Amino acid sequence: MLLYHGSDKIIRAPKIDGGRIHNDYGQGFYCTKHMELAKEWAVSNVKDGFVNSYELDDTNLNIINLNNDGYSILHWLTLLLDNRTLKTSNAIAIDGLEYLKDNYYIDISDYDVVIGYRADDSYFKFARAFLSNSISIAQLEQSMHLGELGLQYFIRSQKAFEQIRFIDATAVDHRIYYPLKSGRDTNARNEYIRITQNMHKDGVYLIDLMRKES
Numbered sequence: 001m002l003l004y005h006g007s008d009k010i011i012r013a014p015k016i017d018g019g020r021i022h023n024d025y026g027q028g029f030y031c032t033k034h035m036e037l038a039k040e041w042a043v044s045n046v047k048d049g050f051v052n053s054y055e056l057d058d059t060n061l062n063i064i065n066l067n068n069d070g071y072s073i074l075h076w077l078t079l080l081l082d083n084r085t086l087k088t089s090n091a092i093a094i095d096g097l098e099y100l101k102d103n104y105y106i107d108i109s110d111y112d113v114v115i116g117y118r119a120d121d122s123y124f125k126f127a128r129a130f131l132s133n134s135i136s137i138a139q140l141e142q143s144m145h146l147g148e149l150g151l152q153y154f155i156r157s158q159k160a161f162e163q164i165r166f167i168d169a170t171a172v173d174h175r176i177y178y179p180l181k182s183g184r185d186t187n188a189r190n191e192y193i194r195i196t197q198n199m200h201k202d203g204v205y206l207i208d209l210m211r212k213e214s
Contacts, residue, residue, distance in 0.1 A: 001056040003031035003153055003164075006041030008049045010169040016161050025114050026083050028156035029164075031056075032118075037150060040181040043174035053167040056113075056153075061160055064108060066116035067151065071106075073141045076116050077127055078104040084124065086131075093131045096206045099213070112160040117144045118152040120185075125192050134196050136203025143195060 005011065011018075014029040021027045032038050035051055042049025066076045078100040088094060108114055119127060126143040129135045135143070155161060 001058050001153075002167075003033060003054045003056055004035050004038035005029065005031045005052045005054065006038040006043075006049060006172070007052060008042065008044070008047055010050050011052050012166045014054075014155070014161060014164060016156075016158060022083060022085050024080055024083060024119055024152070025108065025116065025154045026156065028154050029161070030118075031153045031155065032150060033153070034150050035170075039170075039172045039177045040184065042172045043177045043181065045178050045182070046174065048174045049172045049177075050169045051172055052169050055165045055167055056155070056160070057163040057165070058113070059163070061112040061157075061163065062110060063113040063115065064106070064111045066106075066114070072104070073137065073144065074100060074104045075106055077130065077140070079106055079108065079114075079116070080119055080124075080127055081131070084119075084127075086128065088128075088131070090132055092133060092207065096131050096133070096210060099206070099210050103213075108156070112155070112157040114154040114156060115151055116154070118150070119144075120188075123188055125188075126195075129192070129196055130206060133205045133207050136200040136205050138203050139195050139200050143191065 005014070016029070017027060019027050019029060023030065031054065038051045042051055066079070081097060081100065082105065086097075123143065126135065126140055130137070130140045155164060
């Protein structure tokens with residue numbers, strides 16, 4: 001399996017504890033199958049970066065794909081909210097978070113690799129909006145397809161790290177790829193405004209799910 005990781009440096013030997021703890025699925029190594037997307041991840045507005053290429057031998061790895069049958073957007077969302085820092089004093093949102101954890105939480109501790117949507121800060125707004133009942137499930141699903149963000153591959157176990165091999169690194173010019181990165185972010189912010197300003201009258205909201213259980 002060929003994977004790419006965008007960074008401000010060359011990473012020949014990814015480390016299991018090298019990432020942030022409060023990332024989408026926890027601490028580990030995040031990759032994509034799309035080199036062009038990895039190039040956007042690699043740069044800032046003032047600094048060039050690198051796309052690191054790897055070959056992952058997935059033989060005998062326990063892999064969970066959150067887009068497969070049997071899982072829904074709510075399973076992904078619950079895992080995201082369990083790892084990302086979310087501050088809320090809204091009683092409905094607090095109860096909603098507990099409801100999601102009780103009904104959609106997935107224990108990924110036995111998995112080597114997790115495949116699922118990526119939620120950068122702009123797209124994380126949609127997760128917060130769903131939790132506060134500002135958007136429906138259908139609108140949440142729609143938001144995850146905006147900007148062709150694609151799936152990310154989260155490498156989390158020591159076994160998986162032992163089966164990933166560095167291939168090479170490609171330099172990325174921030175003058176070319178930061179405008180693309182910025183444009184994707186602007187698109188997400190504009191779509192957030194558009195979606196949250198239009199109530200989905202026939203949609204199912206988190207409060208609807210909670211009421212069915214009460």
